[in-house]
Amino acid sequence: MAAELGAHRGDHTQDVVGAAARSLPGVKRRRGGRRGDAEFQRRFDVSRTVAREVAKSLETAKVVTVRRRIGLVSQPVEEWDALSTQVIHWKLHSTHREEQLRTLTELRLAIEPAAATSAARYAPIDVKSRLPLLAAELRHTGENGRLDEFHKLDIEFHSLILRNSGNEMFASLSTIIATVLSGRVELHMYPQKPKPEALDAHDAVAQAIWQSSPDNARQAMHRIVDEVAETLQLS
Numbered sequence: 001m002a003a004e005l006g007a008h009r010g011d012h013t014q015d016v017v018g019a020a021a022r023s024l025p026g027v028k029r030r031r032g033g034r035r036g037d038a039e040f041q042r043r044f045d046v047s048r049t050v051a052r053e054v055a056k057s058l059e060t061a062k063v064v065t066v067r068r069r070i071g072l073v074s075q076p077v078e079e080w081d082a083l084s085t086q087v088i089h090w091k092l093h094s095t096h097r098e099e100q101l102r103t104l105t106e107l108r109l110a111i112e113p114a115a116a117t118s119a120a121r122y123a124p125i126d127v128k129s130r131l132p133l134l135a136a137e138l139r140h141t142g143e144n145g146r147l148d149e150f151h152k153l154d155i156e157f158h159s160l161i162l163r164n165s166g167n168e169m170f171a172s173l174s175t176i177i178a179t180v181l182s183g184r185v186e187l188h189m190y191p192q193k194p195k196p197e198a199l200d201a202h203d204a205v206a207q208a209i210w211q212s213s214p215d216n217a218r219q220a221m222h223r224i225v226d227e228v229a230e231t232l233q234l235s
Contacts (some may be wrong), residue, residue, distance in 0.1 A: 016044050017057045021090045085179045092183040104180045108225045115165040116221035120214040122166030131206035142194035155181050
């Protein structure tokens with residue numbers, strides 16, 4: 001493990017943090033595994049400074065707690081900071097992947113249709129006019145197999161709606177939704193070619209928001225997230 005992670009020094013501290021989080025007993029739903037800076041330093045072949053940064057990051061994410069004279073004590077995964085994009089990323093790359101995808105898809109089902117509804121009411125006109133153009137770019141890149149561009153546009157599309165919904169709570173979740181979307185790509189859990197019905201639904205969402213039609217925006221966004229749940233076999 002030390003040899004594998006020896007390259008993760010300096011600017012790659014967060015890679016070590018992720019590897020450390022996934023290696024803790026908490027990932028397996030156990031409590032009480034003890035760790036210290038010295039162990040992180042030895043196991044991951046990093047400097048003492050980096051080891052301390054790793055420990056601090058894990059404590060901030062509630063992956064571990066610090067106990068006097070004991071050191072770092074790992075916590076059960078259900079006590080981790082569930083809304084941390086770091087924690088979401090770690091879970092997506094652990095044995096909790098399927099459960100994390102299920103809960104995140106449920107979050108999307110609850111949040112994104114409501115955000116689309118609000119965006120149809122409150123989004124600025126320049127944002128509303130941008131969405132049909134984005135949907136057209138999504139279709140073009142998706143149908144032509146330019147998946148890297150497609151995925152970036154998809155993140156922009158959903159983030160734009162959340163950030164311009166007129167609801168600061170929805171807006172604050174835009175980075176989480178972006179993490180979910182990019183995580184599916186990293187895990188090779190995204191279709192090699194977007195389904196026509198998914199592209200149609202993005203078109204419908206964009207048109208509904210552009211036309212200030214809240215009900216149509218909500219229904220079309222439901223179609224997008226329902227299709228995701230079906231693709232992931234979570235529904």
